[in-house]
Amino acid sequence: MITRRTKVQLLVFAVITLLGVTYTGARYAELDRMIWDQSYTVVAHYPESGGIFAGGEVTYRGVGIGKVSKLELTRDGVDVHLEIDDEWDKIPADTRALVGNRSAVGEQYVELQPQVDDGPYLEDGSEITDVATPIATEKLLADLARTVGSVDQDALRTTVDELGTAFAGTGEDLQRIIDTGNSFIETADANFEVTTALIEDANTVLKGQIDTQSSLRTFARELRTFSTSLAGADEDLRKVIDSGSFTANQLRTFLEQNEAEVSDLLRNVITTGEVVVSNIDGLRHIFIWYPMLLEGSFTVIAKNSTNGQYESHIGLALGTTTPCRGGYEVTEKRSPSNVEDRDLPLDVKCTEPPTKSTPRGAQNLPRVTPDLDGVPDDSEDVLGSFDVATGEVAWGAPATTSRRAEVAMPSLGEDSWKWLYLEPLLDAR
Incomplete structure (x- = not known):
């Protein structure tokens, strides 16, 4: 006869067994999904499966969030249905679905890699078009075998031998290079913000280079022309360089022998330059009119009917009018060699009437009678x-x-x- 104690033990064992089976079914067999659904489905459109299979794990930033429920063949490839647990409802819609391999033997999974940090977010029925699949293992091995087979074994052997010879006995130097490289990386990491700012500011510089690319292209073209001309004059340049020392000595000797004269010449040139600058407008006027006057001067040449030669008759016409002297009595004459500065007399002018002598000064220039109304009078010459x-x-x-x-x-x-x-x-x- 079964005692009461045995019945209690059997009842406790049955309860424990039921709880264990329930947990195992819900945790590993996912039998709870048959009763209520706690996930939402997202479809990823792949051109090929990439080895993924139904039941494969779905991860988000390395954390498991669901599984692959099924694969559906379409005209454009394969649609992979991803069941994601409801607790992961903040996954950005702008996400890349990558099929990866956990090991060399396979075990593919889908990794969701967000491209942004904010919404909108994935929800039930969302679609992912940004996808990627790994290179097929057989294709990788075939390409690797083809690459290895294309290498010349003799050349590879020679390369290995030469590398061995080149690095023989350089262990300490290589170690120093590695240590220095580590120090460089540490320094670069310590100045990461400065380096980042430099890279960002480089965009401004590069944009400026792009904006001036036409000028840079012109400069390069002109530089090529200059270089070509320079190469063509190589022989002459060599002669100049060879004789440059002799010419420099001659120039130095000339300057030493004529030091005083050269100084006077430069001073006079400065004075002349100041005069030229002050009268630059008048000189420009002369340069403009001189060709016309020169061309007109040829009209004074006439052909002699007797001997057939061209002759010109030039004479100097002198007036009989006495030059004006009145008003200049207070001025002081001085020798042309006297170059000392003195004040310019601004109150001196010709005071004689035009009937007595030839008046001097800009105030006596002939002037056209001003016509204020714009209509010529009978007394005005038009x-x-x-x-x-x-x-x-x-x-x-x-x-x-x-x-x-x-x-x-x-x-x-x-x-x-x-x-x-x-x-x-x-x-x-």
């Missing part, structure tokens, strides 16, 4: 008129002389009024 809008010049008074229209040169642009001065000179030629 030389011509200029139309700014059309650029036409009409010479003479409209009522007394015939009008000859001239068009200003287009190259004058807004300065077309200058044609008033240029046209008479061009006609004289």
